[in-house]
Amino acid sequence: MTAAALPTPSLERAHAVMRRGRVISAVALLGIAGVYVMALGFTPIEARQGLAQKIFYLHVPAAWSALLAFSLVGIVSALYLWLHDPRLDLFAASSAEVGLVFAAVMLTTGPIWAKPIWGTWWTWDARLTLTLFLFFLFVGYLSLRTAVHDRHERARFSAVVGIMGMILVPFVHLSVYLFRTLHPQPIVLKPSAPSLPSEMLRTLLVSTLMFTLLYIGLVTLRYGIGLAADAREERDAA
Amino acid sequence: MREAIRLALVVAAKDVKAELRSKTALLSATVFGALVLVIFNFARDPTALSSTDLAPSALWVTFAFAAMIAMNRAFTVEREHGAFDGLLLAPVPRGALFAGKLLANLAFVGVVEAVALPLFVLFFNLDLSRALGGIVGTAILATIGFVAVGTVFGAMVVRTRFAELLLPVLLLPFMVPPLVGAVQVTSRLLADRPLSEMLGWLRILAAYDVVFVTVAALVFSSVVDE
Amino acid sequence: MPPEPPINGGYTIAAYVVAGAILLAYFLNLVRNSEK
Numbered sequence: 001m002t003a004a005a006l007p008t009p010s011l012e013r014a015h016a017v018m019r020r021g022r023v024i025s026a027v028a029l030l031g032i033a034g035v036y037v038m039a040l041g042f043t044p045i046e047a048r049q050g051l052a053q054k055i056f057y058l059h060v061p062a063a064w065s066a067l068l069a070f071s072l073v074g075i076v077s078a079l080y081l082w083l084h085d086p087r088l089d090l091f092a093a094s095s096a097e098v099g100l101v102f103a104a105v106m107l108t109t110g111p112i113w114a115k116p117i118w119g120t121w122w123t124w125d126a127r128l129t130l131t132l133f134l135f136f137l138f139v140g141y142l143s144l145r146t147a148v149h150d151r152h153e154r155a156r157f158s159a160v161v162g163i164m165g166m167i168l169v170p171f172v173h174l175s176v177y178l179f180r181t182l183h184p185q186p187i188v189l190k191p192s193a194p195s196l197p198s199e200m201l202r203t204l205l206v207s208t209l210m211f212t213l214l215y216i217g218l219v220t221l222r223y224g225i226g227l228a229a230d231a232r233e234e235r236d237a238a
Numbered sequence: 239m240r241e242a243i244r245l246a247l248v249v250a251a252k253d254v255k256a257e258l259r260s261k262t263a264l265l266s267a268t269v270f271g272a273l274v275l276v277i278f279n280f281a282r283d284p285t286a287l288s289s290t291d292l293a294p295s296a297l298w299v300t301f302a303f304a305a306m307i308a309m310n311r312a313f314t315v316e317r318e319h320g321a322f323d324g325l326l327l328a329p330v331p332r333g334a335l336f337a338g339k340l341l342a343n344l345a346f347v348g349v350v351e352a353v354a355l356p357l358f359v360l361f362f363n364l365d366l367s368r369a370l371g372g373i374v375g376t377a378i379l380a381t382i383g384f385v386a387v388g389t390v391f392g393a394m395v396v397r398t399r400f401a402e403l404l405l406p407v408l409l410l411p412f413m414v415p416p417l418v419g420a421v422q423v424t425s426r427l428l429a430d431r432p433l434s435e436m437l438g439w440l441r442i443l444a445a446y447d448v449v450f451v452t453v454a455a456l457v458f459s460s461v462v463d464e
Numbered sequence: 465m466p467p468e469p470p471i472n473g474g475y476t477i478a479a480y481v482v483a484g485a486i487l488l489a490y491f492l493n494l495v496r497n498s499e500k
Binding site for chain 1: 387390391394395398399400404407408410411412414415418419422438439442445446449450453454457460461464
């Protein structure tokens with residue numbers, strides 16, 4: 001059963017989508033710049049951890065965005081195998097690429113935060129380990145896409161990897177959990193304390209909102225670029 | 239149902255026979271496995287790290303990489319002979335096809351593990367008199383899981399240009415939970431710990447197998463068919 | 465008097481710069497691709 005070709009995507013429509021994506025992303029980036037100011041200038045310094053704790057306001061939202069991106073890749077992949085709509089495949093691919101970027105942010109800010117707080121560049125805690133897995137799954141997913149040239153095959157294969165990746169995550173989580181209950185890691189400080197003072201919570205929420213908005217903007221933009229590429233291909237083939 | 243089982247066995251037998259003729263996958267994987275074990279042995283400081291501490295990790299890293307080589311070669315050989323396309327044209331139900339490929343891959347990986355295990359006992363000077371049954375059982379349990387995933391991914395990458403690189407990149411994240419579980423159980427077996435300490439890990443291994451064999455069987459037709 | 469918080473602002477600056485750079489670089493890359 002072959003997937004239907006994209007409904008003749010006018011190049012104009014693709015450009016409209018890209019424009020929307022650019023605007024949303026730009027707004028989100030400005031919002032994040034605002035978060036920078038908010039976090040550095042208008043949020044109290046945590047007493048035990050000092051200034052380095054502020055990395056938290058970027059690290060956690062980035063992790064959340066990466067997880068959001070990944071979940072959507074999984075869900076949309078399942079939908080693709082059911083509905084065979086190539087737009088679903090394009091969305092999944094866009095989400096994977098954007099997710100990779102957020103995972104990279106998470107994996108760079110994580111060690112930079114861990115070193116002053118825990119004294120070590122890396123800890124195998126649940127969040128970092130899981131994000132590392134997401135990173136490798138994204139890399140595998142995107143590598144596979146570059147290696148498969150037939151678009152129907154590429155969509156099917158990507159969907160399979162997306163679904164299997166989604167199913168893998170609970171097992172990774174279980175393994176990390178079981179490992180840590182047996183080998184408790186010495187935790188010098190617990191950065192995400194359950195009782196966050198309201199100003200810190202406020203900054204964190206605003207940052208998460210902006211990161212989510214950035215996810216939406218970047219995926220829209222990336223999706224539009226894909227639409228444009230397909231439109232040009234069809235036009236050139238005609 | 240009977241017919242499906244028979245077909246699966248036929249598919250598996252064909253693969254195994256082909257490999258027995260050329261022996262490329264088995265040979266490269268076995269040599270690789272032996273080499274890794276030797277390196278592990280020389281790489282450690284015997285005063286700092288006892289062999290029983292290092293052994294489970296060394297064994298499972300060996301199994302993991304040798305298994306990947308075996309699975310990769312198995313599909314590559316088939317592609318080179320164009321046999322896979324022929325197989326797809328035949329009216330074999332995809333479930334049976336998957337089962338056949340899975341069995342064949344399990345056979346290949348099983349042989350590699352069976353060769354690596356005595357080498358492992360030899361190089362690490364281990365006493366397996368009590369643990370042997372447990373280790374073999376754990377090996378079977380862990381292997382089924384990642385070979386199921388590897389069978390699906392192998393079918394995907396077989397026609398791509400960098401298949402040998404792409405298979406590990408895709409498969410390694412999926413090998414981590416079974417490997418972690420296997421290492422945890424193996425090290426407890428070697429230390430003669432009670433079963434209760436291993437149950438959690440064994441449950442994860444079993445759950446992984448059930449889930450991923452099922453999922454792999456379900457998605458296999460999406461991989462091989464239009 | 466409570467202990468002074470540790471001096472680790474350098475890490476904060478590094479993290480904020482790196483994170484911003486990654487996000488900005490990707491965004492600009494996409495913008496460049498979208499204007500082709």
